[in-house]
Amino acid sequence: MTTPPVVDGHNDTLLRLYGTDDPVAAFTGAVEEPTTHLDLPRAREAGLGVGFFATFALGDDDHELRWTDDGYEFRIPDALDHEGARETTYRMLELLHRLAATADDFRVVRSVDDFDACLDSGDLGAIAHIEGAAGVAPDCSNLDFLYAAGVRSIGPVWSRPNAFGAGVPTKYPSGPDIGDGLTDAGRDLVRACNERGIVVDCAHLTETGFWDVAETSSDPLVATHMGVHGLAPHSRCLTDEQIDAVADSNGVVGIGFFDMVLSDEPDPEATATMADIVDHIEYVADRVGVSHVVLGSDFDGARVPDEVGDVTGLPDVLAALRERGFTDDDLAEVAHENWRRVLAATW
Template sequence: MTPVFDGHNDFIQRVVAAGQDGARIWLEGDGTGHMDLPRMKAGGMVGGFFAIWIPSPSGPNDAEAVALMQNPPFALPLPGEIPHDAALPHAFRQAAALKSLERTGTLDIVTGAAGLRRTIAEGRIAAIMHMEGAEAIRDMDALHLWHGAGLRSLGPVWSRPTAYAEGVPFAFPAGPDTGGGLTDAGKALVRECNRLRIMLDLSHLNEAGFDDIARLSDAPLVASHSCVHAICPSSRNLTDRQLRVIADSGGLVGLNYASSFLRPDGKRLPLEGFETMLRHLDHLLDILGEDGVALGSDFDGALMPRDLPDAAALPKLTEAMKNHGYGADLIVKISSENWISTLQRTWGG
């Protein structure tokens, strides 16, 4: 079975929501969501980025929004900014939930490339503490505190504004050129993340913010869970120009499995088969090369394709890559090695 290291999941919100049952859901599963330890093991998933993320009062999973997204064109308004004092307690709960999974002995929160490889070799899940939207970071002192707690990856925004940058709305057809660039605080955040070697994630960021990070950052540019705008013209997807900028930095894009970001019609309906996913992968490979393409599922945060409903089904994706003509070495790169090597170059060591 091909090992899979994944660029993005929202599982720890399920742990928080489950309260005292969180560890049991991780260890045994509860028949809901897209991943847990048994399904990860069944699918060959050896680790990934576990996102700390603050839900908005309303968002793209609400019934009214889902109905609009099933019938493009649509343009959902950006949710409002969440104040730091409201975000921080929830972010702490999610970080504590991830720590609780570590105490089960089945998962390690990894902070360096050597530890990541060691955890995988010893059969535990390698978890990167990631923050999707920096509302819980008041200032650079707080960034250092989060780094001390294990934070090694940060996306300045989800699809709403923060004190640092602006996200893109959920819209189709639409491009990412919406809103302004990084704030002064956002530019300081980029510089401090570079100093601390915290990976910066460009997914969800608007085009002006993307370009600002590209100018300021000295690390490989990474979009952890994004798709190809030329195939699916969603505001959340990356244009060919953006893909070339990432390629020029020696960076990486993790393919998002969310059906509405893969389907050429943009509909929030389950994608059928693997042909469209393979079109996205082919396009990414053409621009980024064999070392710049990976996987970024968005498990537990999006509507999955019908044939890839959860982590246990990952061998179907790698088999589809093989049947499409990808060689064994390329499949391993896309499935895990490209993430690990990019993290090593970002983190050092």
């Protein structure tokens, strides 16, 4: 049995590298003790072909945990200053290109041809993603520059407000219908992304925002690192109706590996298992078909189950799916074919 090359829909490795003294050494494996979930040598070992590498602007405020009668919630962080977020976005994109210039077998993916070349050659490809578009000008005036810099995927919001809309708060138990949706600028951003061939990522949107994207976008719907609300009633999880809408658009739901969202527990420190990951993937496959579920680990952005550990756990995820009854053809779809279909339709 062979393991197909994997496309992973979300990581925050650039954020982890951004604050290190020597990010190139950390990414290329020239350090004794890795501090990230993902670097180039381990990605090669794992069979990772392409990953969505996120730029992400942090704020000064932290996530204040509040206990509720039946669970917990985190205070929504304040909105970011656009100028500061723009600078951080640009600098992380600079870092991504510096890494690609340093490592011969690491490249920025700008097209389906680039995508295919990475899967065929064994090189690691990076799709540049912006998580929470605070660094995008409210009038989209820098969007062409960002496209020229390789950006091919944008999530309009993270779990904080910005000019484009409201992010969903982190809350358990809760549905995702807690907060406003897209602003007029947010709808304009969706249309501008459609025009240029940029994926619009529905992760971190409220349910209202999700439906705003569904009504505005002409491309397949994508939610890169999520969970299933039918298994874990968390605000970051998609409802059955949302999953159905993604499938109806010929899009994909990316299942994240993060403990907190996969766990049906009223505790933000709860741990999840490999079986939980498989349960969420299987739920989507059973409901709308295996053609509409993919992987979206959130490596370097969340705690992941010990059975996964880091990027080298990707083959174990596929092995666990095989044990659950997924065929080789199913695994190829989940691993990379579904992503290729959506990117070919969008780019």
